[in-house]
Amino acid sequence: MPRKFYKHKLLLDEGFYYRKDLPVTNSRFDVKHVAGDYKQGASSDTKVYDLAKQEERILVTLNIKHFKPLVSTSRSTGVIGVSPNLTLDQIDKKLTSLLNKSTKKSLFGKMTIISGEE
Helix, strand or coil: CCCCCCCCEEEECCCCCCHHHCHHHHHHCEEEECCCCCCCCCCCHHHHHHHHHHHCCEEEECCHHHHHHHHCCCCCCCEEEECCCCCHHHHHHHHHHHHHHCCCCCCCCCEEEECCCC
């Protein structure tokens, strides 16, 4: 029996692309952007992570190294680190694929990397 679809909640870091740039991901999941939706540009990484925690959203970022130390501090959020070498189309497809395969809490409490390798 196929797993039931879960509509993940994502928070795009301020340095990440806007949700309109990821049409497939944006149409299937609950996506918000730190600067575009919350008007919290220039927030510290800790504040961004705390917002993701508070809203129980998975943080999506290009800024992998700054969020790595924060990941293990909470089980109510997770971080998806995206390689800056990917095109928008690749990011949209790979992010959607990852989320489609993931259960409600399987990405929480850890860092997941999306890179050019399969």
